[in-house]
Amino acid sequence: KGDKDEIIREINIRLAGFGGNVPTDEFTERTENMIKQFQRDYMQVKETGVVDMNVIKAIDEFQEEYAISNTIWLQLKCRCSAKKCNGFGNGLGKNTSPEQSNPYEYPGLHRSLLFGFCAINFYLGRQNVYRVREVSSGYRCSQHPQGKTTSNHRGKALDIQFNKGTWEIRLRKYKNIEPLKYIRDNFFVTYLNAQRKWSNINLFTTEPIGLNPDDSIIDKKHTYSWIHMDVRTFEKQYLLDEYFCTDATTLNKEKLITLINK
Numbered sequence: 001k002g003d004k005d006e007i008i009r010e011i012n013i014r015l016a017g018f019g020g021n022v023p024t025d026e027f028t029e030r031t032e033n034m035i036k037q038f039q040r041d042y043m044q045v046k047e048t049g050v051v052d053m054n055v056i057k058a059i060d061e062f063q064e065e066y067a068i069s070n071t072i073w074l075q076l077k078c079r080c081s082a083k084k085c086n087g088f089g090n091g092l093g094k095n096t097s098p099e100q101s102n103p104y105e106y107p108g109l110h111r112s113l114l115f116g117f118c119a120i121n122f123y124l125g126r127q128n129v130y131r132v133r134e135v136s137s138g139y140r141c142s143q144h145p146q147g148k149t150t151s152n153h154r155g156k157a158l159d160i161q162f163n164k165g166t167w168e169i170r171l172r173k174y175k176n177i178e179p180l181k182y183i184r185d186n187f188f189v190t191y192l193n194a195q196r197k198w199s200n201i202n203l204f205t206t207e208p209i210g211l212n213p214d215d216s217i218i219d220k221k222h223t224y225s226w227i228h229m230d231v232r233t234f235e236k237q238y239l240l241d242e243y244f245c246t247d248a249t250t251l252n253k254e255k256l257i258t259l260i261n262k
């Protein structure tokens, strides 16, 4: 604990979905807890919180097993009409604080966010009721139809839709709320340590979920057929351009075993 190294940063990014973490190069208490959760849940070995070669190999294996498919990559890209950007904005806007209203088009999607998504798929895979159906919205540049009103989606957020068995949870229906809250509480909160609103720094956050019983909206700050997950509360040093990626190569980078042997 306390050690600093680029390899540690990579572990903090790649295992971010196991309890939540920021892309620091330091081995922190969160790193230790994350390794323990990964050993317990993914590796199914005795938890030590120590990074040995088995952990390194298992992280490489996890990345391959839960790799983001080409279908999902297409869904992650900006869907602005007339292709105003190549999928991940044009780097427009000044990079300001707070993130809530930061207009900057980050150069891709945050790697920790995407590895969080990979972990969600892993945890959902341990049961057979709930499944990710699609990412209904990933990147939204300033030219995107909804791009004006939300800056979180300029690289820091995903909207994810789910199936419960054969039921597609979609449209503006009050009956969606219960299963969505179930997924949030039993997967995002339990395993990613996500918070339910943007109260604290350096955590994954899900947007509040809710709808009135007559299917009318509460306000624009509640989701009702999807789960919005973001890294908006990450401090600025964890939102550097270099932590954003645009494809499988820039997300995954080299295998950890390769990095270690360099």
Ligand SMILES: [Zn+2]
Residues within 6 Å of the ligand: 078, 079, 080, 083, 084, 085, 086, 087, 088, 089, 140, 141, 142, 143, 144
């Ligand atoms: Zn666009």
Ligand SMILES: [Zn+2]
Residues within 6 Å of the ligand: 137, 153, 157, 158, 159, 228, 229
């Ligand atoms: Zn969203």
